Amino acid sequence: MITKKYSVLPEVVLGNIPAIDVPEIKVRYNRSSRKKFLGKITTSKDVADFIRHTYQRGDVLLQEHFIVLYLNQSNTIIGYYKHTIGGINSTVADVRLILSVALKAAAVGIILAHNHPSGNTKPSEADKNLTEKIKEAAKLMQISLLDHIIITKDSFFSFIDNGLLGFDTRHILPKALQEFVTFMEKDLRMGYKHNKRSVEALAYSLKIDDKTEIKELTELAIVNVAREIAHRQGTIEEKFERIVELYNNQMILSHRTSQSILLQQYSTPAPIAYLMGVYCGLQNLQTKGGYAFEPSAGNGLLTIAANPERVYVNEIDLVRNRNLKTQGYANVFNRDATA
Secondary structure: OOOOOOOOOOOOOOOOOOOOOOOOOOOOOOOOOOOOOOOEOOOHHHHHHHHHOOOOOOHHHOOOEEEEEEEOOOOEEEEEEEEEEOOOOOOOOOHHHHHHHHHHOOOOEEEEEEEOOOOOOOOOHHHHHHHHHHHHHHHOOOOEEEEEEEEOOOOEEEOOOOOOOOOOHHHOOOHHHHHHHHHHHHHHHHOOOOOHHHHHHHHHHOOOOOHHHHHHHHHHHHHHHHHHHHOOOOOHHHHHHHHHHHHHHOOOOOOOOHHHHHOOOOOOOHHHHHHHHHHOOHHHHHHHOOOEEEOOOOOOHHHOOOOHHHEEEEOOOHHHHHHHHOOOOOEEEOOOOOO
């Protein structure tokens, strides 16, 4: 007698299905009532000063703390996270936790910070490696690492000021901001004449509602298109006439804030910026050698006659500094001459 073994299918139950024991994940973001306003930062010194105030008295000299600032797209501080507390000369950082907090807070930018109780601001190789690791991980989530600040009791070191972040310019602007700039560049090339209302409507459709951000991104688009014209075939006069045409079609950038007035952020008309660059010989740097330096660069309009690879720029406003990083300059600094 031959016996066959058959597999038995599990019974199919209709009606009430037993509950599955899998915990629900909930995301919660708490705003401290003691910190009603954290503010907007414009320089690395602002960051260092802010971070110093998050320490208890004497802690900067006692043991290392790793702190992360989270920012929205207009560089306003959403909040800060005291990530870890270590020993006298080291602490650890978990990339997953740092970025999980960024996602919970819907941040588009982060700034890392830690202290050196020794008083030496020089970053270690471990500091550099960690910074690169966090930058690359954040990039996958379209979150920008804006800086890493090392503070001591009386001084600080900024990775961005010292050219240690090595930005890949393709990932600096979040997707919505890049889309806005691309749309504006396309309309400027076509000669479409925008006004304030139409520009803001385009920005709002991409969920960009900060008027300063809209103004700066619009100027970035103007800079990009003006530079395209400046580097086409033709005479200086022909290029100048095309840039005048661009200037006549651009939106009037009249939005002023207390910050822009304080920093004397006044935009030079593109035709004048081009002629000034030609007068200084910026268009010849690529062939004759040498570099130029623009100490207060704004969004880069005064450099449109030059190949950006031959120009060093400096800008303390972080929105404008970020915009400069999209343009391929030799280096972008954030140094405050008044500090």
